[in-house]
Amino acid sequence: MTKVYKYYLIEDESKLELPAYIDQPEYVRNKSAGYSLQIVGWFMFMWLFMPVLTLFLWWFEGQTIYQQLVIQAQPNSPLSLINIVVMILSFIGLLLLWATYNWARFSGKDRRKTPVAVAVPQLASSFKVNTADIINMQQARNLTLYYNNKGFLEFFETNHQLKKRISA
Template identity: 75%
Template sequence: MTNVNKYYLIEDESKLELPEYIDRPEYVRNKSMGYSLQIVGWFIFMWLFMPVITMFFWWVEGKTIYQQMVIQAAPNSQLSLMNIIAMIAIFICVLLLWATYNWARFHGEDRRRAPLAIDEKQLASSFKVNTVDILNMQLAKNLTLYYDEQGKLEFFEVNHQLKKRISA
């Protein structure tokens, strides 16, 4: 059995018929212009041919729907064309009735109200801290709050100052 080399080296590169610009980068000067032209070409292709392709698919599917819904469907079946049209009309009427009801109920009435203002004492009691700490928190630009497992405020950190323990 002889050892056959599966890979052949081509010694004469002129037999490959390669274009000159592959090995010479000076022929490819402005890549961004080439990419821009490629993008413009794709946009022109989509602008010209995508509507034609879309119309073709609408025509094919329209024929299929017509065949299934009009020609092959029995007139008294549950999915006949007239039953589907009636269901769509009923759904439209229900939606319009619901919209009319909501418009009549809420028209001209703004139910949103601004929350009532509370003072520092009430805010401090809701966080279970003293009012001085609440004032410090309100004046801080950067504030980190630390909570325990029960959701109670343990301590807070203002900017880069030391952590201050909350006395409960």
């Protein structure tokens, strides 16, 4: 059994419960002044509070890194500072080596091509409909396809009219 869902447009705007100021220009005066005030407010916020927040986070993270890597780490442990630096540098080297290989392999070659156009009979066979129906679907301005539970096309509507029922 196939379920068909229908969607309806609400034409009576009183059922939408919209606030009074929407779509009424007398409630929205001088938009440029409001936007300018908002931009000035954000700049003031960033100018005043972001440096303080940044300094606090740098201090907190610096204390944490110092505690973990310098005070608690043993010189021969796997998480020593020297081992971490060596791992980071080796990963950077591998990434640069891979990028160089890809650049040498693909530089100057445009391998992209336009896709091959699909013929109408091939498209009709993939949807399991006849070619006249595919031509009608291609020329329709509005098209709704209805599928069954197995994923096969059952029928379609063009321009809000039931056009053809397809037997699977």
